[in-house]
Amino acid sequence: MxxxxxxxxxxxxxxxxxxxxxxxxxxxxxxxxxxxxxxxxxxxxxxxxxxxxxxxxxxxxxxxxxxxxxxxxxxxxxxxxxxxxxxxxxxxxxxxxxxxxxxxxxxxxxxxxxxxxxxxxxxxxxxxxxxxxxxxxxxxxxxxxxxxxxxxxxxxxxxxxxxxxxxxxxxxPTRATRVAVARTLLEPGPGVVESAAAAWRADGSSTWLGQVLAGAARFRAARETLLAQAQQSDRTEAERLRQIVEQADQVAAELARAVRSRACTGLPAAARREPAQAVVARGGRQDLPDAVQGINQGLDRIRAAVVRRVETPLPPSAPGARRERFLGAVRAHLxxxxxxxxxxxxxxxxxxxxxxxxxxxxxxxxxxxxxxxxxxxxxxxxxxxxxxxxxxxxxxxxxxxxxxxxxxxxxxxxxxxxxxxxxxxxxxxxxxxxxxxxxxxxxxxxxxxxxxxxxxxxxxxxxxxxxxxxxxxxxxxxxxxxxxxLPSSILPDVRGAVRSTVWSVSELLRSVRAAGQGVDLPAALQAANVLALRRTQDLLGMPALLDGTGEETDDDRATRAAAIALDALRQDVATLAFRPEAEQAVAVPALRAVDDLLGGKPTAKIPDVPEGSAPATELLASSLVENALHARQAIDRTFGYDNPWKSYTIAFVRPERLHIR
Structure with missing residues (x-):
């Protein structure tokens, strides 16, 4: 000891x-x-x-x-x-x-x-x-x-x-922020990008770290897409895709070391290579999924940002965003x-x-x-x-x-x-x-x-x-x-809680998507945000109600994973709701892809988000897809589906009126 x-x-x-x-x-x-x-x-x-x-x-x-x-x-x-x-x-x-x-x-x-x-x-x-x-x-x-x-x-x-x-x-002074951003290249799972983005915004939103976050989010979304495609492929193809992911993780680890450093005059050879090249060189199929291109684009963006560190702060979110989030939290939980x-x-x-x-x-x-x-x-x-x-x-x-x-x-x-x-x-x-x-x-x-x-x-x-x-x-x-x-649930309905949470996040997502397409629905957007916030917070507390032994079961882990992923997804969508309309329009393809994933469609692909977009926009768009993929896998585990990524439809029952007083 x-x-x-x-x-x-x-x-x-x-x-x-x-x-x-x-x-x-x-x-x-x-x-x-x-x-x-x-x-x-x-x-x-x-x-x-x-x-x-x-x-x-x-x-x-x-x-x-x-x-x-x-x-x-x-x-x-x-x-x-x-x-x-x-x-x-x-x-x-x-x-x-x-x-x-x-x-x-x-x-x-x-x-x-x-x-x-x-x-x-x-x-x-x-x-x-x-x-x-x-x-x-x-x-x-x-x-x-x-x-x-x-x-x-x-x-x-x-x-x-x-x-x-x-x-x-x-x-x-900025070491903690760089470490938080570097974690996005090392730790898979939901919520990592959101935590790093919060640290980045609190530290002044420097341009180069924003570019790193945008590249990391694109890399992570493409990585999760490859893993999802591996689950849907035969054994040989699945092994090939997992090897590409393994090579990509090694490159990302080298880049994370460069991100953590105070200065960078150049990158080592291990950080400059393309992950898929070594796998393709071994023989077999030479064609690559589109998600591999997403991995390369994300890594390229990180490489450029790490070497050319521009400390100029990026523009803040839309005025009143913090006030709206505070009021939404008050309405959701009082x-x-x-x-x-x-x-x-x-x-x-x-x-x-x-x-x-x-x-x-x-x-x-x-x-x-x-x-x-x-x-x-x-x-x-x-x-x-x-x-x-x-x-x-x-x-x-x-x-x-x-x-x-x-x-x-x-x-x-x-x-x-x-x-x-x-x-x-x-x-x-x-x-x-x-x-x-x-x-x-x-x-x-x-x-x-x-x-x-x-x-x-x-x-x-x-x-x-x-x-x-x-x-x-x-x-x-x-x-x-x-x-x-007090009105509470002694015996929680896990599947019902997951179902209602997915429904509420989907409602928020569709409201933001409509706003990005020029539809003005402020009341519906606000109500959807309140409901999604309440449902995700309730689901986050669900694992504590499931088992009194202190030992975490597979059901507990699946519920916790679904809660964290859906809450991270809700945070991304709510943040996007307070970005300028032009940025919302850029993220519409990502919102559509996430809506399909939550609805049970078996497709998993990287949305078409222009590489020249603002870092905050691309960060949100790619993070949306990553968290939706994590949520989809956790939902499959929660509902006990033996065949993951099989097309299904969750029968959503509207749990309460959308108009919330």
Missing amino acids: AKSVWTRVRGRLTTEAGAPDPRQRQYALLVLAAVVVGTAIGWSFELQTPALIAGLTAVLALIATGGQSLRSDLHRFAWFTPALVLAMTVGPLLMNTPVLAGLAVAVVVFGSGMLPTLGEHYRIGGQTFAAATLVSTTTGLGSDQPVLVLLAASAAGAAFALVLRVIIGLGD SFRSSLFRHSLRCTLAVAFGMVIVLLLRDPSASSLLLALYVVLQPAARDSMTGALERTGGAVLGVTGLAVLITLLPGAFLLVPLVIGGMLLNMTRLRADYQALLGCLIVVTVVDQAMRLERPLVNVGISFAANTAVGAAIALIVGYISYLV
Whole structure:
């Protein structure tokens, strides 16, 4: 275990080539120095609480605002950090006004539960802010400090987080964007292009990376088309097509290395070859499918962009696009028909009930109650209580074990700076695993409060364990009762959910296609966007409802693959809806091809999109086809078709009126 930990640490401190990364090492040394100095100052001058608040603020700020390029991270930092500082400052003061405290916590929990519909970074930011609100408002941390001390401590933590982020990104500000774009050449599957495109847009939409994305999208669409044609061919032809794909993947891997690099003066021979040449040279059939030309066109576009790097930003999307997407998300999910809304309401009710218990107890040992409650509810799981019993047992046993450790271990207070330092060195893990973040916060608050209580440590440990069990029990009771009160599905209809999702995405697709052909249907387009957003979000939460064992079955994987592909397809179509009409017209062939694929036709081909099109347009058009191919394969698996790519028709039943109030 120690060897694996050292391997992970060493990997973080080195570059991809294995050389020492000075920025990462500088970051690690600065974190370690800050933890040591902060601990020494805190205990020397009795400033333990301000030092802890500063450390937690720094951790939460880095979790919520990191993950992309320096430019986009600083943009998120500018609007998120003031709210975080306010929460860490005002939260402890609200303990004296229980009504305001309960109202603030309820509003934040509900709002953070709805944010996943706006995107991954909104989800992370919302969950982090909810954790900050729970820690500052319900644990009693800082309630004995003056407001100016709280403000200074949280502001100092935010400033330290800013210094850390600038240090790690100043040497190569766009590295994260290049890595995200390079992933499109390495990782097959739905959603990869959309994630890279989001990182690219957030970093200023440079021309050369846009060209790389457009070429990668065309390459990926052609690649998936070849694989689909291989499934429909005889054994010899299928093997030939798969060999072409294998050769293409090797060329793409070489190009990905060039994309990740800060500069490129030339490409190696392995990145300049045509993938099909080696296969054709072995003999056999000499003719090649049209999709091979699509692969070559995509790779050629990437080669040209990588060598001639034009940093000029591309024009943004149509004015009002972000506002329309936000309004569409609000209309889609402020409804009991939305699983996201139901789960957010479930979390809010449970937290409100737990807040009442905490305020009535007025005992510092109740600090772990609401955090344990939140761990059990698992806010990211949408409409599911799957695994709640396991999380309940884990939370109670974890706090009990921690209480025993505090009782037996001399110098247990050192656990707090150790955990803070570990969190600062594991930002990626905490950003991806919300339960790990909440678990670390429980450890910090329990140890801090236990050291302050003037009681025998055995009694303190029992109190913390009991209150954690109370919080977990509240989560279970409210969670399961809400299934009986709120309209939800205890036994989900997977095929019905897939069918209705495909229908809704098809409606959106046809509306955008009509707009590209000059038909003005704004109301129908808006309604179709709302319905598709709700259906795809519901389907994304479906795998969590299928199995309570924690083991993913083939049905779970097929449903998850269909959900991710259909949601990525919906994102592409919705983005295209807010592009200029000329670009929509260029993408009409791709929309028609996708409509045929979702309708069950067995054809799979690359649409005729001009190579000279704007990168954003070609990116969307090719990504549409790729995601439709992924969705079609997942639909075949979900419906249990023994003969994939056989022509079929899904009997779509209109699940609700298109006009949505």
